[in-house]
Amino acid sequence: MRSIILFTLTFGLTVSGISQPKGSVLIKNATVITITGETLENTDVLVQSGLFTRIGKNIAAPRGVDVLDATGKFMLPGIIDAHSHLALASVNEASSPVTAEVRMADVVNAYDIGVYRALAGGTTISHAMHGSANVIGGQGATLKHHYGETAENLLMRNAPRTIKFALGENPTRVHGQGNSVVPRTRMGVEQVIREHFDAAKDYKRRRAAAPNRVAKNERLEVLADILDGKILVHCHSYRADEILMLMRVFNEYGIKNYTFQHANEAFKVAPELAKNGAHTSIFADWWAYKFEVYYSTSFNAAILNKYGVINSINSDSEELIRHLNHEAAKAVKYGGVSQQDALKMITINPAIQLGIASRVGSIEVGKEADFALWSAHPLSIYAIAERTWVDGVKRFDMFTDRTDMRLRANPNDKYESSSITESGRHADACMKDVLDFFTMETMEHSHE
C-alpha cells in the first residue's frame, strides 16, 4: 500500500501506556491568539517534543526543528469539542436506562474519516460520548485527533474520566415509551438517578464488608466513583426544570464539577448554574427539532457568559465539528459576547469541562502543542484552517494532503456509493444505535 498508511497504523496494536506521538516545529511571525493572555502579533512559537517551549520574538530554530513562516496567519489553540460521537463503533446501549459500565474507550474507531475532517476545521480534541438514550449512559473518551494512529493512541493519556447522563425526551422516549419501563416522565428520570446512587452506596458498603462474597459490579463501581468525585458528569439536558432537578440531586449527593450538555434552556437558570459552579456546553443556534428545544434562544451563550457560567460551544455532529470557529462567532453575533470570550468557548472552556485545562486549551509555555494555523481571524467566515498540529505532530495540511485521506479501503465498496446527509439535527447522532435497537435489524456495525 502506498504512502496512505500513516504513522503507527502500520504496526498494529501498540502497547498500552506508550506515550502518544510528539513532534517539534517552530512557527514564525504568526498572530498568536493565546486565549488565556494577550493576542500577540508577529510572534514566534517554538514547539519541542509536543510541548510549547517558547513564545516570543526572533526565536532561532534548534537543530533539527522545522521552521514554518506563518506571516499573515493566525495561530489558534486546537479547538476542543466537548460533545462528539466521532470515531466510535457504537454509541448507544439503549437496552437499559442505566449503563454506566460501558466505556466509549472500548469502541474507538480510529479509521473514522470524520476525525480528519475535524482536524481540517482546526479541531484537535473531541469528547467521544455515549448517546443520550439512557439516564446514565456510558463513560466518555477524550480523544486527541492523532489521525493515522491506532485507537489506543487516539485516547488522550491521563485525561479525567467522564460519564454521560441524559434527561428529558430521549430517555423517556426510549425506555418509557419504547419499553414501558421507568422513566416515562421527568419525574421518573430523577428517581432512576436517586435509586442507582443509593444502590451504589449500598453496594460499596456490602462489598467492602465481604469482597469474596459480593462480586465486583461493573455498573455500581462506576456509580460509586461518580459519588466519590472521580468522574466528571456531562449531562444531556434541555429544559430549565430538569437542569434544576439534577443540581438539586447532585447537591444532595455531594457531586461537584459537572457540565450540562446542550442545555438549551440554561439561560433561564443561569444564576442557579453560576451559584452551583455548574458548566454548560451548548449549540450556537440549534432549536425547534423537538419540543424540549422549542423555547430556545441563540442568545443562550451570551446570557450564560454574562452570569459567569463557564460555557462551551460543541458540535454533537460530524458536520458541525468541521466549523466550530464559525459556531463560536455566533456567540458574538447573538448578544455581543467578546471575541476573546467566544474563542474561549471552543478552547479553554471545554478544556476546563473535560478536566484538561492545565494541559491544553491555550497557547502557553508548557502546554501540549495542539494548534492550527488559520488564513484569517478564526471568527471570520472566510477563515480557512490550513494546517493543524496535535502534540506538535502535523496531522492536517491543506496544501500537501492527498484528496483521499481514508486510512483504509473496503474492497466491497462501490465507487458510486455515497451517503447524502442533511446537516442540522435530522440525523441525530445522539440517538445513534437506538434505531438498531428498536428495529432489531442488525447489530453489526460498519467499521469502514
Next chain:
Amino acid sequence: MNKRLFNLVLLCVALISTAAAQITEKPGFGKFALVGATIHTVSDGTIQNGVILINGERIEFVGSNVKPTADYVVIDLTGKHVWPGMIDAGTSLGLVEISAVPVTVDNAEVGNFNPNMRAFTAINPNSAAIPVNRVEGVTTVIAEPTSGLISGTATLIDLFGYSPDSMAVKADAAMVMNWPVSGRRGWFDQRTDEQLKEQFETQLKEMRETWNKAKFYHEMMSAFEASPTGKTRPDKDQQMEGMRAVFRGALPVMIRVDREGDIREALKWVSDNPSVKFIFTSVAEGWRVADEIAAAKVPVIVGPVLRLPSRGYDHYLRPYQNAGILHKAGVLVALRTGQMENVRNLPFQAGYAAAYGMPYDEAVKAITINPAKIFGVDDRIGSITKGKIANLVVTNGDLLETMTQVEKVFIRGRDLPLSSRQEQLYRQFINRDATN
C-alpha cells in the same frame, strides 16, 4: 453592547411582563428615505453614500445626491450597508413547527404522487420560526413539500404577513419532484444493497408511468377544451390536474437530486421533456456533473453548503466548493439551507461558498437575484432596483460575515421590528432576578 441590543434592553423594561407572548410592535409603513449607506444593489453595482426612497411597498428611487422631501421619514444609515432581502430557495419554514412533533409537520403528505398538494395551503404565518429567521435578513423563502416522488407545489413567500395570501410572492412557485434515491440516506438508513436497488428501480418505474399518464391526461383535456363539441367530457382527476401547469410550461419542476448518477438520469429526463421547465435542488454531487448541468441549462439550487462530503474518499472541501464549481461551469446557482429553524444561516452558506472559491458577488447573487430569476420573480424582488418590492436588509458590515449585525429589515416596504421569540427570551432572562 451594541446599539441594537442596548435598545432592546431599554425596551424590555416596558415589555418585561408580556415579553414571552406576542410581537406587539407594529411595523412602520409609508415613505422612507434611507440615506448615507453603501448600497449593494446586486444588479447595478455598489453605490457609496447612497439614497433609497421607499414609497409604500415599492422602491421608488435608488441613487445618490438626492435630498428627500419632507414627507419622507429619513433614516440615517451612514456607515451602514443596504442589501436586497435574502431569499432562501429551499426551506420548510411555515410548514413545520417542531420537527419531532408529527402533528406540527405539514410538509410531508401521504402518498407518492401528490401534485395537487400545495405548500401555500399549509403556511402558518404565525410560526415562531418566521420572526426568528427574518430578523437576520432573510426576507423571502421557498417553502417546499418533501414527501413521495411528486410532493406538490412549493410556495415562494415573504416572511411578513397575516395570511399566506398576503405573504405570497408566487403561491405556486414550482412542482417538487424527489428523484428516487439510489443510495443510502445516512447511517440511519438500514436497507441492504438489494433493497436499495429494488426500491430505486420500482420508484423510477412508478415515476415514469405516472408522468406519462399525467402527460396523456393533459393532452386529452387540452384536446377536449380546444373543441368540446361532440365529445364527452372526461372525468376530472384532481392529482392529474395538478400536473397540467407543468406540461403547459407555466410551472417549473424542481427536482431534488443529489447523487452523480441520479443527476445524470435526471438530466436525461430533462432532455426528454423539452417543453417543461426544470430546476435542480440540493444537488450535493453537482460538482461532479457541473459541465453537463451547464450544457442542459438547468438552474441549480445548491444546499446546504455546510454539509459532509458524500463519499469517504472525496476531498473534505467539496461541499463548500460545490456552488463555486457549478457557477464556474456556467450554471445559474442559488443557495438553500434546507432548514426550517435556521433559515437565518443562509448568509453563512453563501459565506462558505465565497470562502472556498465562488466569487463574492456571485455568492451574494446566489441568495438574492439568482433565486428570483430561477422562480421568475426577478422583476419584483432580488435586487435594489427602482420599482421593485422594498425587501431590504441593513447591516453594519459584510452581509455574509458571521458577526455582522442586521440592524433593519424591510419587507414590502414595512420597517419591521427586530423582535422574535429568541430575542424576547433574551430580554426576559438577561437581567433575571437571581433570587427568584
Next chain:
Amino acid sequence: MKLLISGSAALFLAGLVSTLSAQAVPAQAITRATLHRADGSTLTNATVVWRNGIVEAVGSNIPIPFDARVTDGGDSLHVYPGFIDGLSTWGTPEIPRISPADRVERPAEPGYERAGIQPERSVHPMLRKDAAEYSAARNNGFTLVAIAPQGFMLPGQVSVFHLHGDRTATSIYRRDIAPKASLAGARGVYPSTPMAVLSRYRQLFNDATVLKAQQTANAANVGRDAVLEALFPVMEKKTPFFFVADDREDIARILRLSDEIGFRFVLVSGRDAAFHAAELAKRNVPVLASIDFSAKPDTSNITEPEKMEWAARQLEAWSAQVRNIRTLMNAGVTVGFASNGLKPADFRKNLDLLVSDGALTDADLVKLLSANTSTILGTSTVAGEVRVGRLADMVVTTKPLTDKSFKILHTVTAGEITEIKSTPAGATGANRGRIPQ
C-alpha cells in the same frame, strides 16, 4: 506450539483401537500415490494402509496386507491429510429472527439465554441430521469439523465431529472443547452493542470469580450456575475462548480484554488479523482463518485518473485480505482454517485464490487445512497428518492442491472412503449468509 486442549486423546485412541481390532475387519490401502506432508516434503510411490479407521502403515515399498482392498494410484494420485474445519456452523439452527413483537419485559435484564450468554450449551443436541453441508464439506475434502452453535456473545461449546455425511451429527469425536465467543450484541436486549458486550464479559468474570471462590471455600448456600461454571476453565486459562472476530479493531478489543480479565483465545475468522500479525505471534494466539474473501474489485472499466487511484486502493485492500494468511504465517502465527459461514460452494474458488493471489505453497495448505487446525483443536496426536496410529483421514486428489485443475477423487473419513463424483458444486438448499459475529 503448546497443545491448547489438554486431554486424553491418546487414551481415547488406544481404546478405539483395542475395541475395534478385536473384530477382524479387512484393511484398506492406497498404493503408488504421492503423499503430501505438512513439513513440505512429499513421499512418492507411497502406500497408505489403514484398518478400523486407523493408519497401520505408511511408506514406499511396504508390504500390503493380504486382506487389504487396494486403490491403485497408478503414479498419478495425491494423498493429503483430511481437511479439518476449525469452526463451522454446519447443521446448527439459524439465529431466530426477533421482531419488535417479541420484545422482552425488561430488556435491561433479559436473562442469560436471551442475552446470548450460553457458554454451557452443547452443540450436538441441536444439530440437524440432514444438513446438506456435511456431505458438501466432505466432498470438498473435509474429514473432521468443529461445530459450535450460532448466536451472540457466548453461543455455546465447540465440539468436533467426523464428517460422515448424514451420520455426522452423531459422529461426535470430542465434546465441548471450548466456548465460542464474539462481540456480537443480542438484538433488542442488553448487551446490544459491542461496548456493552465487553462490559458484560468483565461482569461475567467478576461473577464467576466470586462463585468459584465460594465453591472452593465450601461456603454455605452457594448456588450452582452452569453458565458461570462453564467459564471456570477459561478463567483458569485451561481452555481458550474460540473468539470470532474479523475487524482489526475488534481484534484489538479482544486482545485488550484478554489482558484485562485474563483468558487465552483462538482467533476465529480474523479476516483482518494480519494487521496484528506480530502481536498475535508474540502472544501465541493461533488463528482459525476464514477464506471468505470479498469479490475481487472489478476495475477493468475505470479510466479516469481520480477513479484509478481509488481503484488501486480497492485492489490493494482486496489483495491484503487474500494475503492475510500468508502474512500471519510469515509472522509465525499458527494459522488453521475455519469455514465460519463460508458456503461450501465457495470453498474451492477461494482455495484457488490462496494459491494464485494468497502466495500459499503446498506445505502451507497442508498446515492450514490439516496440521495447524488439528493442533489448534488439540487433536494433533490423532489427526492432521497421515501417520501410523492416527486417524485414517485423507483426501485423494488427481493433482497437487496448488494445481488449479486438481480434482478430489476420494475422501477418507476415519477409514471410510467416499467417492467424489465430480467437482463439488456445493450444498443445495444451504445457501446461508454469513452468520453475524
